[in-house]
Amino acid sequence: MAETTPAASLIDDELLARIRSRAATHDRDNTFPTDDLSELAAVGYLRMFTPESLGGLGFGLARVAREQTRLATAAPATALAINMHLVWTGVAKVLLDRGDDSLAWVLTDAANGEIFAFGNSEAGNDLVLFGSNTVAEPLADGGYRFTGRKIFTSLSPVWTRLGVFGRDDTDPEAPLLVHAFLDREAEGVTTIADWNTLAMRASQSNTTVLEGAVAPASRVFRRLPAGPSADPLIFGIFANFEILLAAVYTGISQRAIELAVEAAHRRTSMKAGGRPYAHDPDIRWKVAEAGIAHDGILPQIEALAGDVDALVQHGPAWFPKLVGLKVRATESARFVVDQALRVSGGSALYASSELGRLYRDVVAGIFHPSDGESAHSTVANALLGPIPE
Incomplete structure (x- = not known):
């Protein structure tokens, strides 16, 4: 499946390819992607949330989430690491947009190269x-x-x-x-x-x-x-953390589908006279199921991130919406990668396999807050009310 650069993306196809070319080595050697960070910083990635007036690019959360999804298709661990910087700068922007400049210095520091x-x-x-x-x-x-x-x-x-x-x-x-x-x-x-x-x-x-x-x-x-708080800081952390996590794992999902499509066209069946597996009804079903699951997450990320940018007031409903997105995105990504693995065959078991690496990386999604138990408790409380003490 050919890749094209989304309109106005900071990561052009050449940069994406360079980042992807280094991902396997960093995974194998257990090393930090210093070159990735340097190249991304050079195109303004670390100052995406900083307003133009403070030396940044002035992006909102929806745009940053799209960039993170694209980056994660090449190097999920790089995207996950940079997520943490983006969470803090995103929190600072959420507060500033709502009239609180207590972390405005974070945005200025980010524009000046602090991480x-x-x-x-x-x-x-x-x-x-x-x-x-x-x-x-x-x-x-x-x-x-x-x-x-x-x-x-x-x-x-x-x-x-x-x-x-x-x-x-x-x-x-x-x-x-x-x-x-x-x-x-x-x-x-x-x-x-x-x-x-x-x-x-x-x-x-x-x-x-x-x-x-x-x-x-x-x-x-x-x-x-101590305890639950209605302070905008807590909202800012949850909103940026959950939405940007969903974006990263959705990037893994997107890349897994690309690899599954490539494998389906590349692999041939002796039973079917050498025809590609892309013509096999069972393989087509698996790829289609993966595509359906993946496509359902993208508009949810865009909608919730857009609501954060537009200062939409969901009140207490924000938290079940955010944790629900995180769980759906990470679980959907696990399903998609699993389907892609089945389509790709035994070659994915090799240590050199990109899909095998994605299969390992996607597992980390179950450990990020909010985990399944916490998320279900949050949504149950929203729908049913808290359990009386």
Whole structure:
């Protein structure tokens, strides 16, 4: 299936091909795609969300999601890693669009080449953004000292700003969740090179250990009550995280269909007198099922991202919509890749197979927040109401 560059995409066909040519090596060697990041930065990828007035490209979430889907067709782990930078800059834009300039400096920093990473995930923390195992200790000057262990810190080799949060129990009756940014050179920040995984290897999402790492007062941007919050920050994180994740996994889905189509035309059947498998009714059914599943996700991403850009007020309905999209996109991508594997035959089992790599990468989708259990709980509460205590 021939590829064409979408209108006005930052990633032209030549850049896409170069990124794809490096993906297998980074996966095999478990290395970070430094060249990908450099080339993408050169075309403005890291400053997509920054308004033109601040030195950026002024893109909205719908446009950024389309770019991420295209990038993920070539290198899913590169796209997933860059997602974390885009989440933070997307959050800053969501807030700015709604009259909150508390993270406007993030957009300016991104335009100046700073790279933001997401340091919120913690092992065993199923409260996600509503609780934390990390200790946030207030300092006299308004700064905070953070002590804890953050997992899945994508962009570990290159980030310069790390968004973190922790729990301040100064008042045990009213604990606070404190959100701040740490600089890479801050004392007490250590990266553990423990990322040797089944999937998304090039993302280099290593563990980050915080041992009294200090965020100055100027980098502390939220102190929220522990538990669910209606603060726009929480909406901004959920909206960007879930929609951009859906975009990445939909890119995997798109590439899997391209590979399935190529295989169906390339492979021939001795039983059918040498005719290509593309003429076999069973193979055609599998490819069609994959195409139907894939096509259903694209308009959902576009619609929800467009609503974020247009400041549409869905109120409490935003969260079931967002988690539902993430689950549908990641599960649909797994189904599509599985169908493509069946179409492609045993060659996909080889370590050199691109489709085999996609089969591994797509599995990571089940682990990103919101996971299936959390998402179903969110939607059940929206439809049925919470379970009485």
